Amino acid sequence: MTATGFAPEWLALREEADASARAEELLAPLREALRGRAEPVIRDLGCGTGSMGRWLAPRLDGPQRWVLQDRDPELLALAGAAMPGGDPGVELLEADATALDDRELRGTSLVTASALLDLLTAEEVGAIAAACVRAGCPALLTLTVAGRVEFDRPDPLDSSFARAFDAHQRRVTGGRRLLGPDAAPTAVAAFERLGAWVLAHPSPWRLGPERPRLAEQWLRGWVSAACEQQPELAEHASGYLQRRLGDGPCAIVGHTDLLAVPGDPV
Template identity: 65%
Template sequence: MSFAPEWLALREKADADARAEDLLVPLRESLVNRNPLLVRDIGCGTGSMGRWLSRRLDGGQHWVLHDRDPRLLAVAGATVTGPGVTVETREGDLTALRAEDLEGTSLLTASALLDLLTADEVDTLAAACVDAGCPALLTLSVAGRVELDPPEPLDAEFAEAFNDHQRREVDGRRLLGPDAVAATVESFERRGAVVWTRPSPWRLGPDQAALAGEWLRGWVDAACEQRPALAEEAPAYLRRRLAGGVRVVVGHVDLLALPRSA
């Protein structure tokens, strides 16, 4: 599954504003004796996580950027930069990482990824991190909660249909969608890791009108794809929402997992 560079660029500021920076306190403590850092960003897209996080970590850093889309990797490889930061890119299946692939890795990170994985893929990822003693910072996972202002009776129907769409089966893979954070916490904790979670919601209003409008259209389209009966209501619903200017809180969750060996 890949995303358009334009969409990733549109959401980058909202992502940066939403991420839970207090999780960086225990993360930095766990990395204090690791210098230089080897950081793997899986499903890196255009590199927004690298641009955000590299400026918030100390010391030298070598980033390995993983993605299936060579177009996105090219952008990420050219833009994740900074003093003491070096980068390499890896194209391929990011769900196939094992503990041996993470040997020497100081930190594994990802943004807006967990809800696109299956339960088995999340469990494989947790096993790889714990077995390798590698901390994991996994941000902006869909939480399944949306608050539109002002509320309408149809909001709940669209939200329920969208959440079901996030849990759909794609090419034989049953995606976790808003269940991803709970599944990830369970997988890490079952292996003895210490896990923190924090809310990281988008708060979109007039200052993010382009993103809010694009998000709303995509949210409604996905809901209608999952529940076609909503298509009759969708055009009028969108007109009302867009005419008033979209104000919405979109729930996400950030997660930090520290294997005890880390």
């Protein structure tokens, strides 16, 4: 584990599923929003090991400059070493995404983030939206937990574990009430209140036999978080996991991608 609680091994394990899930449908309007910017400057908030940059950079036209921002120096080092382009096209910035303001975004063409919004509060999401809109900077915010899990075969305890997991995602920790599955609609509302136009698109993980390690680790983490939130589920966890893991878990895990652009639709 790192200082932020995200292990590089977990981020590496999920990268392929993340790449397959991200909404390619948002790329055309994103390119249009960036049209005319010869060398866009892209700031990736909470960049982790840099998977967003590795996915997006080849899908945008021409040279780019990336600012990889994370509060974890270990993850930043990994991200910088694995980004396409390299120095001077990549800058590493050790900073917390929740401290962003519009002055920092001067000269920035695009803000990105991946699997970040559901870990924030409504106030923090509102602050990111305000910083982007005031700076006239589009934002591509991907893989936000949507609170929807569909298994290939039903189990009587599915809904109990799902409700407990969603409650865990919305928990209060360190005096902060996390948004969890409410993050995407909260972000949409925050950007739209400030006059930005927003496109939202589903970006589900599809877990099954082609990704057995990720499917198992996700399921174990999902069940563990549910039991942490609702301890009485612990007596059922072993049997539930045994049933789910018996033939290999297959599930669709809902996420949402957002593209927010200040001003009128392009």
